[in-house]
Amino acid sequence: GASRSEVAARMGEAFLLQGKLRNAREWLDGGLFSKADEALGWRTTGRLLQLEGRLPEAGKAFDKALSIAPRDPLLWVDIARLRYVGGEHLLAVQAADRAMQAGPENPRVIELRAQLLQDAAGPVAALALYERGLAAAPNDRALLVGYAGALGEAGRTVEMLATVRRLTELNPRSPVPYYFQAVLAARAGKIDLARNLLNRNGNRLKNVPAIQLLQAALELEAGNSAMAVDLLERLDRRQPYNARVGLLYARALLAVEDHQRLRQRFGPIAGRADASPYL
Numbered sequence: 001g002a003s004r005s006e007v008a009a010r011m012g013e014a015f016l017l018q019g020k021l022r023n024a025r026e027w028l029d030g031g032l033f034s035k036a037d038e039a040l041g042w043r044t045t046g047r048l049l050q051l052e053g054r055l056p057e058a059g060k061a062f063d064k065a066l067s068i069a070p071r072d073p074l075l076w077v078d079i080a081r082l083r084y085v086g087g088e089h090l091l092a093v094q095a096a097d098r099a100m101q102a103g104p105e106n107p108r109v110i111e112l113r114a115q116l117l118q119d120a121a122g123p124v125a126a127l128a129l130y131e132r133g134l135a136a137a138p139n140d141r142a143l144l145v146g147y148a149g150a151l152g153e154a155g156r157t158v159e160m161l162a163t164v165r166r167l168t169e170l171n172p173r174s175p176v177p178y179y180f181q182a183v184l185a186a187r188a189g190k191i192d193l194a195r196n197l198l199n200r201n202g203n204r205l206k207n208v209p210a211i212q213l214l215q216a217a218l219e220l221e222a223g224n225s226a227m228a229v230d231l232l233e234r235l236d237r238r239q240p241y242n243a244r245v246g247l248l249y250a251r252a253l254l255a256v257e258d259h260q261r262l263r264q265r266f267g268p269i270a271g272r273a274d275a276s277p278y279l
Helices: 004-017 021-028 038-051 055-068 073-085 089-102 107-121 123-136 141-153 157-170 176-187 191-199 209-221 225-238 243-255 259-270
Strands: none
Touching: 004 021, 004 038, 021 038, 038 055, 038 073, 055 073, 073 089, 073 107, 089 107, 107 123, 107 141, 123 141, 141 157, 141 176, 157 176, 176 191, 176 209, 191 209, 209 225, 209 243, 225 243, 243 259
């Protein structure tokens, strides 16, 4: 007997969590939300628009949510992620700080701040923040994933594997542990093993940028440079400001001797004073 406006925000969020964007849009379009769920409705609309690549419209939706719930820590997390995707890293950090002020013990807030800190100062700097979050929420899978990644980047592989085992205990069907083991195998030069571990994921993580980056690196190492170029070209379009993707893409273009595309894409960047020596 509930009206559509009373359930629209919740239904939109439910479909969004399932990855069913078209269904989510059917409930969220028009912004007809009940007073109680208005902030959630606009926040969910912003997340949907961001996933669709409509970043300016997503920002406007978040602004509407912000006018209703200015101290919602999860809203500030979403705003920070939108700004980060849009290349506004300083503004993203400012939004993350607002999220920390509003919800200092919220696992999603700690996860975001640790990710930004890891990007800016490296994995070792982020470990303490991940550990603080896990002390309060030891079974939070997103925090465990981030912590395992930071441990691996910091070279603490034994602790990383222990964290990965914990993830497997919490969710035996998760494909994420295979990814982490594939990274370790790749770094040890065991390319075939790394590829086999990734294949155990099937297609469950095929659209995750980190997975695509690892696949491209493995193909490049295995001599399949053209396949690596195809993977990295798509990933470079998705993440044009990702320096690691850019360097690997440049390396792949050089490997297939596509010198013209290499100069067109990376010539201006290589000419900058702060350019990577490798580039």
